[in-house]
Amino acid sequence: MFQEHTTAHSGVSQRMPLRIPLALLGVVLALLVLASLFIGAVSLSPRLVLDGLFSGQASSLEGTLVWQHRLPRALLAILVGLQLATAGLILQAVFRNPLADPSIVGISSGAGLAVITVLLLADLATVDVLIGDATPTMMSWLPAAALFGGLLAASLVLGLSWRTQLRPIHLVLNGIAVGSVLNALVMWVIVTWGGARTEIALIWLAGSLYGRDFQHLYMLWPWSLAGLLGTLALLKPLALLRFDDSVVISLGLRPMFWRAAAIAVAVLLAASAVAVTGPVGFVGLVTPHLARLLVGSKPHRLWIGSMLLGSMLMLCADLIGRTLISPLEIPVGALTTLLGIPIFLLLLHRQARGRF
Amino acid sequence: MQRLRSLLIAIPVMTVLNTGGVLAHDFPLTIVDDRNKSVEIAQLPRTVASISSFGADVLVSLGRQVDGLSILGGQQSDFLGGAAVDAVNLGEVHQTNLEVLAQLSPDLTIGLRTYTEPFEQKIEEAGAFLAFDLITLEDSLRGVERATLALGAESQGSELNERFLNDLESHIERAPGGISAVFLWHWGDVPYAFYSHHLTGHIMTRLGATNIQGNPPRGMAPADSSAISMETLLRLNPDVILSFKADDGPFVSHPAWPRLKAVRNNRAWRVGDQYVMPHGPLARQMVLKEMAYLLYPEHFPAPKDIPEPAQARAMDFER
Numbered sequence: 249m250f251q252e253h254t255t256a257h258s259g260v261s262q263r264m265p266l267r268i269p270l271a272l273l274g275v276v277l278a279l280l281v282l283a284s285l286f287i288g289a290v291s292l293s294p295r296l297v298l299d300g301l302f303s304g305q306a307s308s309l310e311g312t313l314v315w316q317h318r319l320p321r322a323l324l325a326i327l328v329g330l331q332l333a334t335a336g337l338i339l340q341a342v343f344r345n346p347l348a349d350p351s352i353v354g355i356s357s358g359a360g361l362a363v364i365t366v367l368l369l370a371d372l373a374t375v376d377v378l379i380g381d382a383t384p385t386m387m388s389w390l391p392a393a394a395l396f397g398g399l400l401a402a403s404l405v406l407g408l409s410w411r412t413q414l415r416p417i418h419l420v421l422n423g424i425a426v427g428s429v430l431n432a433l434v435m436w437v438i439v440t441w442g443g444a445r446t447e448i449a450l451i452w453l454a455g456s457l458y459g460r461d462f463q464h465l466y467m468l469w470p471w472s473l474a475g476l477l478g479t480l481a482l483l484k485p486l487a488l489l490r491f492d493d494s495v496v497i498s499l500g501l502r503p504m505f506w507r508a509a510a511i512a513v514a515v516l517l518a519a520s521a522v523a524v525t526g527p528v529g530f531v532g533l534v535t536p537h538l539a540r541l542l543v544g545s546k547p548h549r550l551w552i553g554s555m556l557l558g559s560m561l562m563l564c565a566d567l568i569g570r571t572l573i574s575p576l577e578i579p580v581g582a583l584t585t586l587l588g589i590p591i592f593l594l595l596l597h598r599q600a601r602g603r604f
Numbered sequence: 605m606q607r608l609r610s611l612l613i614a615i616p617v618m619t620v621l622n623t624g625g626v627l628a629h630d631f632p633l634t635i636v637d638d639r640n641k642s643v644e645i646a647q648l649p650r651t652v653a654s655i656s657s658f659g660a661d662v663l664v665s666l667g668r669q670v671d672g673l674s675i676l677g678g679q680q681s682d683f684l685g686g687a688a689v690d691a692v693n694l695g696e697v698h699q700t701n702l703e704v705l706a707q708l709s710p711d712l713t714i715g716l717r718t719y720t721e722p723f724e725q726k727i728e729e730a731g732a733f734l735a736f737d738l739i740t741l742e743d744s745l746r747g748v749e750r751a752t753l754a755l756g757a758e759s760q761g762s763e764l765n766e767r768f769l770n771d772l773e774s775h776i777e778r779a780p781g782g783i784s785a786v787f788l789w790h791w792g793d794v795p796y797a798f799y800s801h802h803l804t805g806h807i808m809t810r811l812g813a814t815n816i817q818g819n820p821p822r823g824m825a826p827a828d829s830s831a832i833s834m835e836t837l838l839r840l841n842p843d844v845i846l847s848f849k850a851d852d853g854p855f856v857s858h859p860a861w862p863r864l865k866a867v868r869n870n871r872a873w874r875v876g877d878q879y880v881m882p883h884g885p886l887a888r889q890m891v892l893k894e895m896a897y898l899l900y901p902e903h904f905p906a907p908k909d910i911p912e913p914a915q916a917r918a919m920d921f922e923r
Contacts (some may be wrong), residue, residue, distance in 0.1 A: 288702045313706060451699060461726065
């Protein structure tokens with residue numbers, strides 16, 4: 249993932265000062281944030297949006313829309329995007345597979361099964377067995393349950409791969425197997441349960457920022473900070489993990505330790521993001537590749553570019569999702585998939601031509 | 605009749621218990637909803653939003669306008685006729701557009717707990733919010749009582765409930781029984797059948813029909829329906845099939861379908877969403893009258909007061 253590219257395009261990118269593409273990406277990101285504040289299901293004039301923005305969380309409609317609906321979603325989109333992009337970047341390096349993303353270690357399916365289980369228990373909680381205010385409490389557990397499920401599934405994949413020194417091919421195969429089983433369980437529970445919360449479960453499984461607010465942001469940012477600091481510490485070892493283990497050892501690194509550490513950081517980043525939004529596909533997969541095209545393959549460039557692009561993709565998908573067919577809403581996960589598929593196909597095409 | 609009397613006595617008692625002792629509709633008042641949450645209604649609500657057709661049904665029954673209404677499957681409930689045509693579209697019932705709701709800023713929002721629970725805080729930011737669990741007849745009666753209380757029309761609510769219970773009893777007396785039926789919906793290619801504790805299933809059984817899906821397993825009360833295989837459907841072979849969905853569903857292409865008694869006798873019907881959400885005063889009356897006719901066409905006339913798009917239609921099928 250961190251390898252130097254030999255294409256002319258990448259070569260130009262490598263020579264280009266970092267501040268130019270980053271400044272461009274930063275400007276686009278800022279414009280998308282503004283668009284997220286100015287555009288929504290309810291039409292507001294730019295002046296009203298600015299009034300709302302600078303009046304704090306006032307009781308006016310514009311203050312409510314900006315502070316309680318649009319701003320927290322935009323900030324969450326930024327955090328979730330950069331976390332998923334960083335997780336994808338790390339996993340592609342560790343797995344030595346340009347098509348790896350957070351779902352490959354079972355995070356999405358583990359989180360999905362945990363959320364469906366909580367929803368099912370919330371249904372059962374209203375019968376004789378559990379009474380009182382158990383149900384509302386259980387519903388507030390959703391993000392925590394998703395985080396737990398994602399971490400558990402990833403731990404299972406790592407555990408299954410431990411005996412083989414976390415070799416990339418075994419990680420991939422174990423990840424696919426665990427993910428498939430967990431996905432099958434999710435579908436089995438939904439179909440046989442058929443409860444009244446099916447729609448809520450499906451919204452979550454589609455990946456959405458619907459109804460999210462500052463509470464979710466407060467929950468997520470410590471994970472973002474910890475994950476990004478961890479990534480910073482990993483950048484140099486990650487660049488070396490692309491080599492065979494014997495080469496890595498000769499360079500003074502312990503491959504298994506750094507591989508496990510890198511996967512742990514990626515899992516924390518991805519699982520906490522998925523806990524807030526549900527599974528959001530393709531952000532972790534495509535943004536590192538797009539970033540390489542724009543800013544080159546040097547680790548710090550690639551990382552910053554990936555984060556900016558991940559945030560942009562999430563913001564863009566959320567903006568389209570909540571405005572295109574308003575008052576209906578398209579889940580952000582569906583749109584990132586739609587936007588990501590053409591890029592994914594292009595990557596497959598390039599891979600078939602041996603350009604990775 | 606004994607059961608009817610018990611219910612009529614029980615409802616006001618339950619209401620008193622659930623509303624913290626409020627008997628008159630003086631505002632402010634506090635109503636305990638099905639989240640076990642005390643909701644204060646500061647004054648007579650002038651702007652009311654409905655997440656699900658239930659709140660709109662209650663409002664229309666009271667001769668009031670609903671100001672904001674969710675949709676189901678991309679459209680408003682047909683059984684409301686044109687009564688809600690001017691209501692602001694709040695989006696799908698399970699994903700209320702929170703910006704539009706904030707703009708509407710209703711004094712009161714009436715919704716279903718199952719669809720709103722994870723996002724209830726955002727809905728409460730827009731105004732007072734009553735969330736109900738609506739599955740059984742008792743849920744319907746208590747829901748109407750509390751919604752009408754919140755709307756300052758408690759006595760009308762009691763009258764609506766009383767009228768329905770009386771109509772139910774009169775239909776029960778005229779229903780000959782000796783028939784079996786099922787109420788289906790489908791998700792993907794999986795058919796589901798409603799249990800007898802769901803109000804539609806309850807009406808079915810009270811009318812003397814055997815609901816082939818029966819009662820929910822013990823300890824699983826909240827589920828209103830569960831999956832049923834086509835083989836089971838063929839084995840139980842109901843006389844009448846009612847099915848809710850905008851399309852005929854996967855049933856019609858299944859080899860078991862043309863073998864079903866109901867299909868062979870042209871007694872498979874596609875029905876409106878009032879059967880799924882029958883808990884409002886309008887919907888339950890429509891379901892009662894139409895189902896009585898569909899089960900016993902020789903004994904009950906076809907109801908004439910159901911809007912045409914909401915009326916039952918014969919399901920298209922292959923023979």
